[in-house]
Amino acid sequence: MPVDYEINAHKYWNDFYKIHENGFFKDRHWLFTEFPELAPSQNQNHLKDWFLENKSEVCECRNNEDGPGLIMEEQHKCSLKSLEHKTQTPPVEENVTQKISDLEICADEFPGSSATYRILEVGCGVGNTVFPILQTNNDPGLFVYCCDFSSTAIELVQTNSEYDPSRCFAFVHDLCDEEKSYPVPKGSLDIIILIFVLSAIVPDKMQKAINRLSRLLKPGGMVLLRDYGRYDMAQLRFKKGQCLSGNFYVRGDGTRVYFFTQEEPDMLFTTAGLEKVQNLVDRRLQVNRGKQLTMYRVWIQCKYCKPLLSSTS
Template sequence: MAGFCPEGAPAEAGGKRQQFGSRLLSDPMRVFHHNAWDNVEWSEEQAAAAERKVRENSTQRVYPEKQVDYEINAHKYWNDFYQIHENRFFKDRHWLFTEFPELAPSQNQNHLMDLLSESKQNELPECRNKEDGPDLITEEQHKYSSDGLEHKTQTLPVEENVTQKLSHLEICTDEFPGSLATYRILEVGCGVGNTVFPILQTNNDPRLFVYCCDFSSTAIQLVQTNSAYDSSRCFAFVHDLCDEDKPYPIPRDSLDIIILIFVLSAIVPDKMQKAINRLSRLLKPGGMMLLRDYGRHDMAQLRFKKGQCLSENFYVRGDGTRVYFFTQDELDTLFTTAGLEKVQNLVDRRLQVNRGKQLTMYRVWIQCKYRKPLLSNTGS
């Protein structure tokens, strides 16, 4: 009997999950032989029915004054969510390292070696101007920083292209959490640590440092009090992805990976572009932004009732949290406008199966990987 990984990721009997999009349903008679099937083709009738359902549940919108409440008190609704559920919904995302091998230990070091020429470190007399990045140090952050750090700057050679000469990227390594790490990962919208803890538990490399933030202070408290949390390797902090005035506690051009898993869909569509723009500035040239989120006409979208629609393809759940359903083109526009280059943008129409009840559920997810160019113009 095949196993089943959380969030719809099927596993083989031996526990190894097949690659994203590789389990195909060729014989409809075998639909209940596994718990999930990838890239299930929709009939014209099914697609038309989904369109009709979305039009139907969008005819009645949430009153404007209530929409204001959902925006102003968003932190309250998410705190209530985590206070109610705490760790009871924690799912070990076994599929992480299959779908995103960039997070795997073998990838962490020398991640940019295929992109960069041979590198050496040179000390420079001073760091970048304060206008180039956030004011990094607060008393709160000092307790998460390594002791005895010295003020110094690393210079990494960056290959622009075969016809252009090498330029240099300055990274200020003045004191900030993880300043001595050589490979840095940030998860935005970390929840209770579903992604962060598998990364930390899988990779013991002392040169790795993981940052994680969430809009909910309750979620961050649950992360920090988890027995797997290690402040010498991880820095968890409360952060509003849409707050343009609050800097990240990380300098620009310093992250190798940024992870967004079912989080971008939770914010107001009009604020998404600026949020991605800000995040892109934190990536090193060659760094990657990884996303997995809800696709248009996912089962969750089709289940909404009239009166739960905030705006086109944007809804509020019964608990006050919100969710948007993307197309591939929308996500491509968000990332490329932020100056990133497409590596992957896949839609998976997945068929989940409840074999006990003989039920089928059609999910639509999108998975993306976008890279910051080696010669980057995203810093303005």
């Protein structure tokens, strides 16, 4: 049965989007609070100025290991660090010049080739991350790529009234398929977004998927991840028989989900040659007054950066 879930994974996800279409998820406007790297560049400059002016206040905000002070402090530290990666000029060395030259040769023609800032979201679903970015970030140099395992999801993105082919390119892609390449050259992306997508694939395939993605990043480029944390309410609600392997479960609709510790994404990204900017656990107690439910949510949030002088090709 576990083999069936892997072989027919595309069917289960297509069925999911056929049933729910674009009514299941809400647009993620929290993106720009948690990931200011996605906002327009002028907003990032304001954030940097704010951080420098209020550095002492931010540093005093730490309450305890799991409290909001940790999130606020780490968030602004990582925002500043990511800005430094964007603005720092790497030393001109022969190998770097050669890599840039190689990129120019192979990168003449591809969707968004004239863009100055490129974002890729892997596992975009029906566009609940992509469309808020396009609506909020009016940088004329921005180009957004988005892909999903489900062809049904991509059809819903492409038929959305907000979809603009001059600023966005949506395509079907299996991030576990080692033979299928991405429609962009290596070293061409500024940001890669993984939001509740890495958890949907078989744990044994995660490392190679991250390795391939890391090669697409420019030096100084960053991966942004938010995913399910260990002992999240969703994990605790699974019944006996739904666990396929350690912390990897199958839902009633056939889709699967993994629940991470902080150490696991750290190992995946550092093995792929990336450096840690942020890795935290976001624990929240949510109350649904309508259903009179209290939900204990646990999410992992990470930012990992490609070194400015990287040996990873």
